[in-house]
């Protein structure tokens with residue numbers, strides 16, 4: 001379950017995607033947990049592939065590192081072959097659930113409605129959704145970036161309520177920047193975080209946004225650029241793909257904060 005205080009902390013979430021085997025995930029989690037035991041002001045979360053969740057959960061259990069999942073299904077239980085419910089994720093000790101990552105929107109054809117259903121299911125189990133939003137290069141070139149972001153945030157959070165202990169993370173991830181090795185300019189990430197905040201104003205109260213919602217940045221974050229994205233309000237953390245796959249690099253990244 002969410003601890004009341006975690007929304008005060010900066011968040012560094014490692015998205016391992018489908019890059020590691022189950023045993024590699026466990027070894028990486030062990031190396032990270034060993035080096036990053038005490039982290040005042042920063043919360044680290046590890047998001048392994050589904051089959052490695054239980055084992056990585058055992059590694060981080062009792063440590064100040066959170067467990068995250070890369071996806072969830074919107075139904076609680078039933079005949080949905082291949083899917084995983086938020087209840088099962090919770091049972092495994094998951095706290096963060098990535099929802100609507102651009103790779104799933106692209107390859108699995110996830111729609112705004114599917115993403116909205118996943119957000120509701122995640123919150124219902126007391127878990128923290130990490131809603132990913134971001135424009136494609138074509139949308140950016142067409143001058144539609146802010147509109148796309150506002151549409152994605154508004155659609156995904158339709159009907160969502162944040163009871164006092166619940167939290168929400170929104171990750172701004174420009175699709176064209178993911179895995180490119182070149183993050184966006186800080187000013188652009190800050191501007192987009194303000195657009196997200198503006199969209200949230202129509203959904204939640206300012207006090208809820210302040211206490212229960214964190215906006216983070218993702219897209220080619222590495223040890224050299226991480227500090228700026230975490231320390232520049234309203235950004236409160238990062239979602240890290242490539243740079244989270246090697247223990248030394250990821251530990252170095254977290255130590256910049």
Ligand code: PGA
Nearest residue numbers: 178179219220240241242
């Ligand atoms: P990247 O991935 O850090 O490799 O760009 C980020 C993400 O897709 O979450």
